[in-house]
Structures are given as C-alpha cells and as structure tokens.
Amino acid sequence: MVDNEAFTYNGGKVEPGETQNIRYGISETYLGDPVRIPVTIINGERPGPTVFLSAAAHGDELNGIEVVREVAYEWDLSDLAGTLVGMPVVNVPAFIAQQRYLPIYDRDLNRSFPGSETSTGAKRMAYRIYQNFIAPCDLGIDFHTSTRGRTNMLHVRADMSDPDVARLANSFGSHVIIDSSGSDGMLRTEAAARGTPAITVEMGEAHRFQRELIDEALAGVESVFAEYGLRETSTVNWPGWRTVISDENEKTWLRADAGGIVDMHHDRGALVHEGDRICTITNPFKDDNVTVEAPFTGLLVGVLENPVVYPGNPLCHLVELKDDVRRVVEREQSAASEMTL
Ligand SMILES: [Zn+2]
Numbered sequence: 001m002v003d004n005e006a007f008t009y010n011g012g013k014v015e016p017g018e019t020q021n022i023r024y025g026i027s028e029t030y031l032g033d034p035v036r037i038p039v040t041i042i043n044g045e046r047p048g049p050t051v052f053l054s055a056a057a058h059g060d061e062l063n064g065i066e067v068v069r070e071v072a073y074e075w076d077l078s079d080l081a082g083t084l085v086g087m088p089v090v091n092v093p094a095f096i097a098q099q100r101y102l103p104i105y106d107r108d109l110n111r112s113f114p115g116s117e118t119s120t121g122a123k124r125m126a127y128r129i130y131q132n133f134i135a136p137c138d139l140g141i142d143f144h145t146s147t148r149g150r151t152n153m154l155h156v157r158a159d160m161s162d163p164d165v166a167r168l169a170n171s172f173g174s175h176v177i178i179d180s181s182g183s184d185g186m187l188r189t190e191a192a193a194r195g196t197p198a199i200t201v202e203m204g205e206a207h208r209f210q211r212e213l214i215d216e217a218l219a220g221v222e223s224v225f226a227e228y229g230l231r232e233t234s235t236v237n238w239p240g241w242r243t244v245i246s247d248e249n250e251k252t253w254l255r256a257d258a259g260g261i262v263d264m265h266h267d268r269g270a271l272v273h274e275g276d277r278i279c280t281i282t283n284p285f286k287d288d289n290v291t292v293e294a295p296f297t298g299l300l301v302g303v304l305e306n307p308v309v310y311p312g313n314p315l316c317h318l319v320e321l322k323d324d325v326r327r328v329v330e331r332e333q334s335a336a337s338e339m340t341l
Contacts, residue, residue, distance in 0.1 A: 004047045007083050009132040014083075017045040026092075026128040027121060035093060035125075039133055040072045040086040048082025049228050052133060052140035052196075053221065055087070057110045057187060058101070059094025060206040064143020067217045082230045085133050085140075090187075098207070100147065110142075111185035114194065126185075134191055139168050139228065140198045142187045143217065149306035151205035152317065153269035153299075154216050157182070159189070160244060164197040171227035172199065172220040173237035176301060176319070179246040205305055241328040243299070243321055250296050250320035256281055256309040258290045264307065264316075266300055271329050272318070273297045279304075279315055296320055299329065 004016040014020045023036040053071060055064025065088045071077075072086040089095045090109065097103045107122035114134075115127025134140065146152040155176035158169035169177050182189035182200075191198040203217055204210040219237055226234035245251055256262070260281040272278055272294040281290040292315060302317035309315065321329060 004044055004081075004083070007041055007043050007050065007085075007136065009041075009136070010128075014041045014043045016043050018043050024128070024132065026125045037087065037092050037129065038089055040084070040088075042072060042077050042080060042084040042086070044077070044080030044082055044084075044230075046079070046081040048080070048230050049138035050083040050085065050136055051224075051228070051230065052085040052087065052137045052198075053143070054090050054134075054140065054187065055143040056095050057090040057142060058108075058144060058206075059089075059091045059096070060098050060100055060148060061143075061145040062206065062208060063145050063203050063210055063213055063217070064201070065089060066209050066214050067143055067221065070214070070218060071221055077231075079232060080230055081232075082138075082228070084230075085137060087129070087133060090129060100206070108185075110144075110187055111183060113185055113187045113190040130190075134187070134196060135194065137191075137196050139164075139224075140188075140191060140196060141168075141172070141201055141221065141224065142198060143201050143203065145202065145204050145206050145208075146302055146305075148206040149304065150302055150314070151268050151305045152202050152302035154201065154203040154213050154220075155301060157188070157200040157202060159192060160246070162192055162197065165192050165199060167227070168197050168224065169199050170242075171224050171236055172201065173223040173239045174201070174216075174220060175239050175242055176299065177242065177244045178251075178301075178319075179244055240332070241325055243319075243325045245301075245319045249322075250298070251318065252295070253302075253314040253317050254278065254292060254295070256292075256311055256313050256315055259310045260290070260308075262304055262307040262309055262315065264303055266303065266316075268300055268303050270300045271298070271321070271326070271333055272300060278318075281309065294318060297326060 007014040025034040027035040068088040112122040112126040114130040116123040160179040188198040223237035
C-alpha cells in the first residue's frame with residue numbers, strides 16, 4: 001500500500017500518522033504580540049484527500065467551532081485515509097471581541113480571501129490562512145450561522161454549477177441547498193475558483209452552541225467523509241427529501257413595513273402555506289397589529305430571533321418548494337406534530 005504524504009505548511013511538516021496542534025501566527029496586535037489561530041492537522045497513515053473544516057470566520061458564529069472540535073478530538077480517526085485540517089476559530093480577533101467582523105475598521109474576513117501579502121490587515125491575515133491551510137486542501141467546509149438576532153435551519157450554500165462543488169454539497173446530505181456562486185472574497189467562492197471545492201454550512205444563530213444543529217452537522221461531515229473515502233465506517237447520508245433552491249425558485253427575505261415588536265408564529269424550518277400568518281408586528285399597546293402573511297407556499301429557512309424591527313428590517317427568509325418536495329415535507333411535519341400530541 002502507498003503511504004500518505006506529509007502535510008507541509010510554512011514553518012512545519014506533519015508526517016503520515018502524526019497529529020499536530022498548531023498556533024499559527026497570522027498578524028500582530030498593537031503591542032506587537034502575535035495573533036495566532038488554532039489549527040489541528042491530523043495526517044492519516046493511509047492516502048486520501050486533504051479536507052479542511054473551518055469555523056468562526058465571522059467571530060460570533062459559534063456552532064461550527066464545536067463541529068470542528070468534535071471531529072478532530074472526539075472521533076476515532078485512527079483509520080483516516082487522507083488528512084484533516086481543522087480550524088475551529090479562523091477569525092481570532094473577532095472571536096475575542098465576540099463580534100462578526102474584525103474589530104479594526106469592521107472588515108469582513110470572509111470577503112478578504114484569498115488575501116494578499118501586501119494589502120490590508122484583513123487580506124494579510126486571509127493570505128496566511130489561505131496559503132498554508134486552504135490551498136493545500138482537496139475540498140473543505142466552512143461553518144457559519146445566521147447573523148446576530150436571526151436564526152436559520154441548517155442548510156448548505158454552494159455553487160451547484162460547479163460539478164465538484166455539487167458533489168460535495170450533495171454528499172453533506174442536508175434537506176436544503178441554496179445554489180449561489182457567492183461573493184468575491186468569500187472563502188468557499190475563492191477556494192472553489194482555485195481548485196479546492198468548498199461549501200458553506202449555515203446553522204442556527206450566533207453566540208450559541210445548539211446541540212441538535214451541531215449533531216446534524218456532524219452527520220453531514222460523516223457523510224462527506226464516506227463520499228470521499230476518508231473513513232471506512234461511514235456511509236453517505238440521504239436526508240429523505242432535498243430541495244435545491246436556485247434562481248428559478250421564489251425566495252425572499254420578507255421585510256417589516258412597520259416598526260414594532262414581533263410575535264413570530266413559526267420556527268425555522270417550518271412549512272407555511274400561501275396566506276398563512278407568519279408573524280404579527282405589535283406596538284406597546286397591542287393595538288393596530290400588523291399581520292404578515294406568506295406571499296407563497298414555502299419553507300422558512302431563516303427567521304427573526306430578536307423580536308424588534310424598524311421598517312425595512314428582515315423578518316424571515318422564505319423559499320418556495322416544488323410540489324413533490326412540498327408534499328414530502330407536509331407528510332413529515334404532520335407526522336412530527338402527531339408524535340408530540
Ligand atoms: Zn457567517
């Protein structure tokens with residue numbers, strides 16, 4: 001049998017069968033101290049793909065941190081065929097501040113990839129991360145959550161027009177895939193454009209560990225590992241139903257037309273029918289309530305969590321389901337509600 005190759009980065013090397021926990025310098029503070037990100041590299045003895053799992057590129061999006069740590073430290077990876085690059089906290093300065101963006105000038109690290117050695121602070125950080133730990137990978141998954149104050153059901157975002165990215169997205173086994181090419185500077189978009197197929201997984205809300213979503217994501221990683229042969233024990237997961245949301249589907253962030261306090265009538269992941277009440281915007285006296293109805297039948301992929309809005313603020317992210325998928329979801333959700341009665 002052929003041995004796996006060593007994993008090399010600027011300043012180090014991880015031999016087959018070896019695991020290294022690295023604190024890798026990507027910048028410096030005002031005091032001249034290093035800003036270092038934690039990276040775990042588990043290099044299997046057997047050959048296989050090199051896979052990155054990254055989280056907290058937005059510093060307050062925490063669910064993915066636990067996904068990356070559990071894969072790296074709680075899974076038995078003694079039979080790993082290939083290499084795992086685990087980056088539980090990509091955006092260390094924002095994580096320390098517990099905010100989305102890099103604290104200095106509010107720059108978005110997830111619009112700064114693949115970075116540049118000589119440009120802004122954000123791009124320099126992105127460059128060191130990208131060159132050392134993303135570029136050497138054959139594929140990867142970047143974990144996010146909804147923006148603070150909102151929550152979303154677990155879903156994959158991927159450019160489904162790229163067959164290699166589509167394979168990765170499908171193998172994760174989520175119910176919902178949102179087909180989008182992403183924005184310039186986004187980790188998944190820039191990696192895929194440079195030969196490392198990558199997807200984003202969106203799950204839940206910022207500032208939390210949400211156990212059920214973490215478990216769902218771990219099942220997705222297990223399924224990906226099966227698809228690419230990293231572990232013999234795993235099998236590829238079929239979620240029962242799947243919808244790929246493309247530009248052909250109706251999808252919209254419903255926005256508030258009134259300011260007020262929002263009474264949301266559904267959770268993330270709920271199916272709502274055209275004309276159903278999604279939420280009610282109330283004032284302090286609970287009179288003059290404004291009812292927000294579903295403009296079409298669809299799935300509530302994301303909903304407001306912090307129940308206050310100005311006119312124009314997003315209330316929920318509604319996506320249309322094709323009829324066959326809608327019928328399966330209806331059966332599933334009515335069976336689930338009967339079980340809880
Ligand atoms: Zn994010």
